[in-house]
Amino acid sequence: MTALAYAPFDLPDTDHVAVSATALTRTYGDGGSAVHALRGVSIEVPKGQFTAVMGPSGSGKSTLMHLLAGLDTPDAGAVHIAGEDITRMSDRDLTRLRRKHIGFVFQSFNLLPTLSAEENITLPLAIAGRKPEQDAVDRLLDRMGLAERRDHKPAQLSGGQQQRVAVARALICSPTVLFADEPTGNLDSAAGADVLDLLRTAVDEDGQTTVMVTHDARAAASADRVLFLADGRVVADLQGPTEDAILDAMREAARA
Amino acid sequence: MIRVTWKGLVARPIRTALTTLAIVVGVAFVCAAYTLTDTMSGAADTLTHAAYDGTDAVVVTKTTFKGSQTSDIRAQAPTIPASTLERVRGARGVTTAVGDITDTAQVIGAEGKPVGTGPYFGVGFDARTPGAERLTPFRLDTGRWATGPGEVVIDRATAEDQDYAVGDRIKVAARGEAQTFTLTGIANFAGVKSLGKASAAVFDLEAARTLFAKDGYDRILVAGRRADIAGAAGAGTEVRTAAEDDRFSFDSLETLVNILRTILLAFAAVAVLVGSFTIFNSLSITVAQRTKEFGLLRMVGATRRQVRAAVLLEALTVGLLASVLGIGVGLGLAEGLNALFTAVGAELPTDSMTLATRTIVISLAVGTLATVLAAMIPARRATRIAPVAALRAATHAATPGLFARGVRALASLVGRPSAAVGGAAGALARRNAMRNPGRTAVTALALTIGVALVTAVTVVATGLENESRGALDRRVQATNVVTAADGWSPIDPKVATAIGGTSSSIRQDGALVFGSQEGVNGVDPATIGRFYRYDFTAGGIAADGAIVDEGFAKEHQLRVGSLLSLTAMSGNTLELTVSGIERSPVLDVLGLGPITISHQAFDATFEQVRNRLTFTDHDATDALAAFPNVQSQTKAEFIDGQTAWIGMILAILWVLLALAVIVSLFGIVNTLVLSTFERMRELGTLRALGFSRRQVRRMVRHESVITALIGATLGIAVGLVLALVVVQLLGEYGLAFTFPAGSLIAVAVIAALAGMIAATLPARRASKIDVLKALAYE
Numbered sequence A: 001m002t003a004l005a006y007a008p009f010d011l012p013d014t015d016h017v018a019v020s021a022t023a024l025t026r027t028y029g030d031g032g033s034a035v036h037a038l039r040g041v042s043i044e045v046p047k048g049q050f051t052a053v054m055g056p057s058g059s060g061k062s063t064l065m066h067l068l069a070g071l072d073t074p075d076a077g078a079v080h081i082a083g084e085d086i087t088r089m090s091d092r093d094l095t096r097l098r099r100k101h102i103g104f105v106f107q108s109f110n111l112l113p114t115l116s117a118e119e120n121i122t123l124p125l126a127i128a129g130r131k132p133e134q135d136a137v138d139r140l141l142d143r144m145g146l147a148e149r150r151d152h153k154p155a156q157l158s159g160g161q162q163q164r165v166a167v168a169r170a171l172i173c174s175p176t177v178l179f180a181d182e183p184t185g186n187l188d189s190a191a192g193a194d195v196l197d198l199l200r201t202a203v204d205e206d207g208q209t210t211v212m213v214t215h216d217a218r219a220a221a222s223a224d225r226v227l228f229l230a231d232g233r234v235v236a237d238l239q240g241p242t243e244d245a246i247l248d249a250m251r252e253a254a255r256a
Numbered sequence B: 001m002i003r004v005t006w007k008g009l010v011a012r013p014i015r016t017a018l019t020t021l022a023i024v025v026g027v028a029f030v031c032a033a034y035t036l037t038d039t040m041s042g043a044a045d046t047l048t049h050a051a052y053d054g055t056d057a058v059v060v061t062k063t064t065f066k067g068s069q070t071s072d073i074r075a076q077a078p079t080i081p082a083s084t085l086e087r088v089r090g091a092r093g094v095t096t097a098v099g100d101i102t103d104t105a106q107v108i109g110a111e112g113k114p115v116g117t118g119p120y121f122g123v124g125f126d127a128r129t130p131g132a133e134r135l136t137p138f139r140l141d142t143g144r145w146a147t148g149p150g151e152v153v154i155d156r157a158t159a160e161d162q163d164y165a166v167g168d169r170i171k172v173a174a175r176g177e178a179q180t181f182t183l184t185g186i187a188n189f190a191g192v193k194s195l196g197k198a199s200a201a202v203f204d205l206e207a208a209r210t211l212f213a214k215d216g217y218d219r220i221l222v223a224g225r226r227a228d229i230a231g232a233a234g235a236g237t238e239v240r241t242a243a244e245d246d247r248f249s250f251d252s253l254e255t256l257v258n259i260l261r262t263i264l265l266a267f268a269a270v271a272v273l274v275g276s277f278t279i280f281n282s283l284s285i286t287v288a289q290r291t292k293e294f295g296l297l298r299m300v301g302a303t304r305r306q307v308r309a310a311v312l313l314e315a316l317t318v319g320l321l322a323s324v325l326g327i328g329v330g331l332g333l334a335e336g337l338n339a340l341f342t343a344v345g346a347e348l349p350t351d352s353m354t355l356a357t358r359t360i361v362i363s364l365a366v367g368t369l370a371t372v373l374a375a376m377i378p379a380r381r382a383t384r385i386a387p388v389a390a391l392r393a394a395t396h397a398a399t400p401g402l403f404a405r406g407v408r409a410l411a412s413l414v415g416r417p418s419a420a421v422g423g424a425a426g427a428l429a430r431r432n433a434m435r436n437p438g439r440t441a442v443t444a445l446a447l448t449i450g451v452a453l454v455t456a457v458t459v460v461a462t463g464l465e466n467e468s469r470g471a472l473d474r475r476v477q478a479t480n481v482v483t484a485a486d487g488w489s490p491i492d493p494k495v496a497t498a499i500g501g502t503s504s505s506i507r508q509d510g511a512l513v514f515g516s517q518e519g520v521n522g523v524d525p526a527t528i529g530r531f532y533r534y535d536f537t538a539g540g541i542a543a544d545g546a547i548v549d550e551g552f553a554k555e556h557q558l559r560v561g562s563l564l565s566l567t568a569m570s571g572n573t574l575e576l577t578v579s580g581i582e583r584s585p586v587l588d589v590l591g592l593g594p595i596t597i598s599h600q601a602f603d604a605t606f607e608q609v610r611n612r613l614t615f616t617d618h619d620a621t622d623a624l625a626a627f628p629n630v631q632s633q634t635k636a637e638f639i640d641g642q643t644a645w646i647g648m649i650l651a652i653l654w655v656l657l658a659l660a661v662i663v664s665l666f667g668i669v670n671t672l673v674l675s676t677f678e679r680m681r682e683l684g685t686l687r688a689l690g691f692s693r694r695q696v697r698r699m700v701r702h703e704s705v706i707t708a709l710i711g712a713t714l715g716i717a718v719g720l721v722l723a724l725v726v727v728q729l730l731g732e733y734g735l736a737f738t739f740p741a742g743s744l745i746a747v748a749v750i751a752a753l754a755g756m757i758a759a760t761l762p763a764r765r766a767s768k769i770d771v772l773k774a775l776a777y778e
């Protein structure tokens, strides 16, 4: 079962597929100044897969991720998460979807400055009105290497630590899919490597489906698969990529 | 720089509007204070002129002192004999001279009660003398003047109120029993239809002399050369202008208007102060948010002075705009307050609203200055922004001071319930209220001012009311009390006779004592003790002595046995020894004044005998059927009636202070809106993490409620301290500190509700944000 063999108009395979997109288009503005950010993108992310999305600046990576996560609505096409069509959902249903099925890691961490590390991590549970299981929280804090820092406010944490809090926050609800937009973009390589390790571990140990946008070939190499976007289209789809293969594909995509 | 400022204001319309509104209310108050009182005194002026201009001179019997029109207790002047009128008429230069009586008479309405709330003018007018119409302010509208006994003319407002028409038989109460009169005419007073809630009954002069039991006239009104009159009137008389004489007491109206102006201006000051807080707060936040912008301006070469000028110019623009709006709103507010006074029965005569140049100038100056002054500190802060700030991410909130830390602790405390009931939204709201305690403090402080005043006023007024009621309850031993229908007008002694059974009356007049006019009461030493209890600190009641109030005794160094001399208006003097000194309550609710003498001494000294109230031991309602202007109340009803005005004043103060509270709500709205901008990224993040729109609204609402509760808590605390100080100062008069728990809980609940209302708009805006845009927000 590969993504390329996927027929766009078949019903999505909900048993194995976490997220699927069908013929997504998204255009900003209109007339002469219209920007075609996506020109018909269809992808399918199987459960438990770590997918990286790469491409030159302005190729539509963030746009694609926003559509997949239900933060934006496509002009045409559909997105399914856990078998549900999210493209025409009401705000209330989308909110419910985000609570249950989606985790986010942002480039700029976006922790709440008034909350401690631990409170930030358990925030999604609090939002959903669920009690955190202290065991699970402790384990997560340990795994993120944050046990010592649990009561620190974001301002008292380094960038790497903040991003680890953000990863923990995204994992706390075991979402159907975790989206990360350039999670290492604001970090030095050591801190970036830590965060990638954590994401990789979550995929390996918990089968956490993950979609990550990145510019970094090294980061992409830790994924199971790399999708290349150029000018709003998928131009390549590498399975089990090595860093060299990725660099080759990048050169290829840049020429396209 | 002007362009930068202007663009800034236009680009942020909501913020500009909210900042503007904060000061609009204060300016509106200033404008309304002047406009309303100008209008009222203008109306009083017009009335004075219309009423008195046709009269060139007034001749009265010379009195030992001029009865003060504004004193609670009006001394009765002696009459002037008819023979003097004949002499004045005979004088050279006198065109017309007529006798006049201006006393009190109530027109009785269809339900058998006096119409209006007073003053109730009862006038004797000599319509038969040619040219007399020039000397009266009454102008016939329909019918003819009363020319004999059993005839009366009433004012048009009263006639219209009761649907009385010429020819009707109506009841009017002068002295004694109400009598039936034929309504021969309806008159306007000085060209105006209505005198507020006043009424007028105009009788034939000679009939009035009988009605009011007067030997002579109250005064002689003269048209002619004033210089010629004095000689003709003779010794023992005095010639005045009609305005000096002021028989309709327009003077007291002017005094009332001045008091009203002072009170309204005091509230204006509160509103402006609260508004300034709001301006200060929102400009502070704005400057913090625009750190980058100002840094950039500095980087491209703007001097510190130019940056300061930009902020001050913004304040100046807002201030001017607010002042202009405030004047408009103020005119409406003046109308509204006028309607409010009418609603509570404190109607004063008004024309259409008068907007004086002075009002415009002061309103503009107050609004603009308050805004610019409030902008000074934020402007200085803006100048301290270094050019490199343009390159740095916005960092703010210096280490909080002691006060801010206190507010943070308070926020943490009053935020507990929010965190408990509001789920994640409530918990986040509590943190948000705590994160920038300085800002929360200033936002809340605006509310604190209003709440502190409400609290202090409520505590003191409740204390006064309780103490007054308690004092009346202790003192009044009668089961029933007979008073005038309005509670304070004098009543005829015949009433006491009509009641039957046992009764005891307190009479009242004014006399000159130690050089100033004081209220003097007459009681029957033999019976008063059964109905009314004095709280003697020394001596007691005696048939030939005087009881004086402790404060009055202290002021004039009186002891039991000291000599006291009273002089009535007529010149009669009375020498008495002090027989008792009594401690009177903090508020003289019964308006009794400091001196009490026996009926015997009283009746021998004063012109006419009139009672203030009559105590009795039975319900006299049936016996009083002939006296519709008199009522018999149970002791409880009497106490309620005599203390009701405290509650009324408290209600007016509450309404006025509510406006100050509304101003502070603008401050809360403003801070919430600005904070929402500042926390855009966080809102986006929360939404991405599954925060629903409703949760966003709830979060903003809880923060607002927490802020309001901080303001209310601080306000109640400050108010209680203020009240304690006042109570301490008045403690020696028996005023006790009462803790009006119910009212204070109501204040806190209202504050919380107000916080919710204030949050409506900011909460809606915050919940409607576009998640993607919010996440990309810098």
Ligand SMILES: Nc1ncnc2c1ncn2[C@@H]1O[C@H](COP(=O)(O)OP(=O)(O)OP(=O)(O)O)[C@@H](O)[C@H]1O
Residues within 6 Å of the ligand: A028, A029, A035, A036, A037, A055, A056, A057, A058, A059, A060, A061, A062, A063, A064
């Ligand atoms: N809100 C918007 N309004 C108008 N144009 C937009 C908007 N968002 C994105 N675009 C345009 O759409 C195209 C795709 O943008 P997108 O952010 O998806 O690119 P990206 O691949 O994430 O780039 P980068 O690597 O720089 O983050 C770009 O040309 C961009 O200018």
Ligand SMILES: [Mg+2]
Residues within 6 Å of the ligand: A061, A062, A063
């Ligand atoms: Mg991007």
